[in-house]
Amino acid sequence: MPVARTRSVALLGLAGSIVEVEADLSAQLPAFIIIGLPDAALGEARDRVRAAAVNAGCPLPQRRLTVNLSPAALPKHGSGFDLAIAVACLAAAGEISSESVERVVHLGELGLDGRLRPIDGILPAVLAAVRAGYDTVMVPAANADEARLVPGVAVLGVASLLDAAVHHGGVFDSRVFEPVPAPDRADPDDRLGEPVGDLADVAGNDSAVEALLAAAAGGHHVFLLGPPGAGKTMLASRLPGILPDLDAEEALEVASLRSLAGRPPRSGLSRRPPFEAPHHTATAAAMVGGGSRLIRPGAAARASHGVLFLDEAPEFPSAVLDVLRQPLESGTVAIHRANAVASFPARFQLVLAANPCPCGNHGSKAIDCTCPPAARRRYLARISGPLLDRLDVQLWVPRITAAGLRVAAEQPGVSTAVARERVIEARARAARRLRGTPWRTNAQMPGPWLRGAGGLHPGGRATADLDRALELGGVTMRGYDRILKVSWTLADLEGASAPGLEHVGRALFLRKGLQP
Ligand SMILES: Nc1ncnc2c1ncn2[C@@H]1O[C@H](COP(=O)(O)OP(=O)(O)O)[C@@H](O)[C@H]1O
Ligand SMILES: [Mg+2]
Structure with missing residues (x-):
């Protein structure tokens, strides 16, 4: 032969x-x-x-x-x-x-x-x-x-x-070879599927917990702003835990991306959503992926079907933040090579956390901010308008006070398990409503469709406050649509058939709550 x-x-x-x-x-x-x-x-x-x-x-x-x-x-x-x-x-x-x-x-x-x-x-x-x-x-x-x-x-x-x-049927002198073991690349940051802590650990901070639930239920991107020690990092790391399990195909895709990244699953296929938290020294290539031989997925792709968390977001170079715009737009990242374009799925939920200024104390009642106003403005301006605009939920997270802590001790917060159940139910409700459309979560609905052909404008009295905010210039048209989407998510979380005045009001707060 x-x-x-x-x-x-x-x-x-x-x-x-x-x-x-x-x-x-x-x-x-x-x-x-x-x-x-x-x-x-x-x-x-x-x-x-x-x-x-x-x-x-x-x-x-x-x-x-x-x-x-x-x-x-x-x-x-x-x-x-x-x-x-x-x-x-x-x-x-x-x-x-x-x-x-x-x-x-x-x-x-x-x-x-x-x-x-x-x-x-x-x-x-x-x-x-x-x-x-x-x-x-x-x-x-x-x-x-x-x-x-x-x-x-x-x-x-x-x-x-x-x-x-x-x-394959060859006949040779027999010899025994010791198999080459898999390289040991245990990654201390590799937290896929491992619980990092329960949502119930968060004392007080009810608005932030509500924001997290809404984010999980509606697939909304989140911006958490607040002084150091307010619990922003703690909150963000609990988001993957309250997301529903992945389906078989999503789990295979997540595992495939990790396999390409040289971090294959060690113990079977995990159904839990990934959590990627690149450090602010990460390069644009680390975010989207690259490499000369095998093209490896970056953090944005590895976060697919899970959470991409950028802690201390203004510390990231703006070029690195801006590479996220393509995946946020299209759900994919493309890596161009001389003779080919590699593409990875990159449909993640983005969570940004930031201190309000370089010293972190702006807005604090107890400690004075030492930053010049110009430095403060420049700090947050590093998160560009187009990026900020995609974050449906934007919330000020205050430090918990001693009094707040006492109150919280008497009312234990919602646990991860309970929150996840609520998220699953809310998502199911949204998916039923969106049956027959290309969208599965509230965050994916385009604004014009929502108000137009979708017929999902709650209308009348429910949006009275929001309509007034639009008239007075307090929200933009884009912001208006995003608030409507979050209203639907809050209604879904409560099992309401449509958002009422209260849901729209809460959504307005979750979007415009960036002030201390
Ligand atoms: N609301 C809270 N409930 C319980 N612990 C909190 C809360 N806020 C802050 N902490 C504690 O403070 C520590 C610092 O919080 P962290 O999430 O790092 O704050 P930030 O990221 O806002 O600077 C956390 O590890 C946590 O133990
Ligand atoms: Mg932090």
Whole structure:
């Protein structure tokens, strides 16, 4: 069998495409040629594959081997094609079964010692294989558990090229290879699915807790402004806990993004929404993603279906804040490369927290603010108008007073579990109302639709205060629409059939409450 073929997967962003790997053996002088637009890493594959085959105990024939990766126009990055190239060559040489090799999608990098090394992005690659109609994948042993998270696929985890060759019917001297373990990249900031604390820990601060519930129920972005120590960070970190579980597809997408980021799920698929809190020293690339070989998702993409929290938001360079405008607009981030555009989903809930001024004391009754007024204005102006405008809920969070603490001690706050139930019910109500539209949450409804074709303007008396605020210039038209959306969310949280005067009033407060 002089020509043999198998398949692998090329990833561009989260999207995987099947790559056909064809090997041809001819009776000319020994050579090993790989064609099909390989990048530098693929060029190196030639040397890696040859050495690995020798050291695994199943050497390639000393004749002319030509390997073609197609479609040629598809950008192919990384070293995950090694295994497919090696088995295609062994099949072309007649050492292993061509039929067996052809049916399996092969993913994995070879080490010079003949062992298979785990690669990042196994989950999206296996998903792509399954969606293209393949039902069996062969992956490095350390990636096997991750690959098995994809439903409906048979996973062959192998430690070495020899194991792969033996699986495909090769007969070689038997040797035992210790599998290469997954790299230990435990990330102390990796808080996916782990509860950080209960909502009931928040004493008092009822408005802020209400704002958090509304944000979770309606999918609204939030801006929390207040002095240091008011509990802004504490509040934001409790938002993922009150969001509903992800559905199976969302959970797979979240896990796929983490797999590409080199932080694959360790213990099964988590249904909990992710929480990403990049530090204010993060670069624009850290926010959207990048990298030269495998393009890795940044914080905005990793926060998909969860929460992106920017603490001390004015400390972020404005260029970094501005890259968030594209994902907020479209729900995706695009990363441009010379010959391709990688795109990642980036549909997250944004929470910004900020002190009111550099010293943090502006608005405090007890301590005087030492910032010059101009410095204070400049500080918050770093959060640009277009970004601020997307934050439906904007709230001043005061420091809790001793008296407030005493009151709070007698009335325990709402727990995360109870809040989540309320959020789930409110979301279900909104989803029922929005059935037949492209939107699922109140935050997604376009304002003109809401007031127009949607017929969701509560009308009459309910919006009297809001209408007056619009007339007096206290809110803009955009702000008006956002307040209407939050009113619907507050009504959903209470099980009301439509927002009343009280809901609109609370929504107005949750939007315009930026003053101490
Ligand atoms: N309302 C509150 N209830 C309980 N603890 C609070 C409250 N506000 C602040 N704290 C405590 O103060 C600490 C600092 O709060 P933090 O969230 O970091 O404030 P901020 O981010 O506004 O500066 C928290 O760890 C928490 O223990
Ligand atoms: Mg803080």
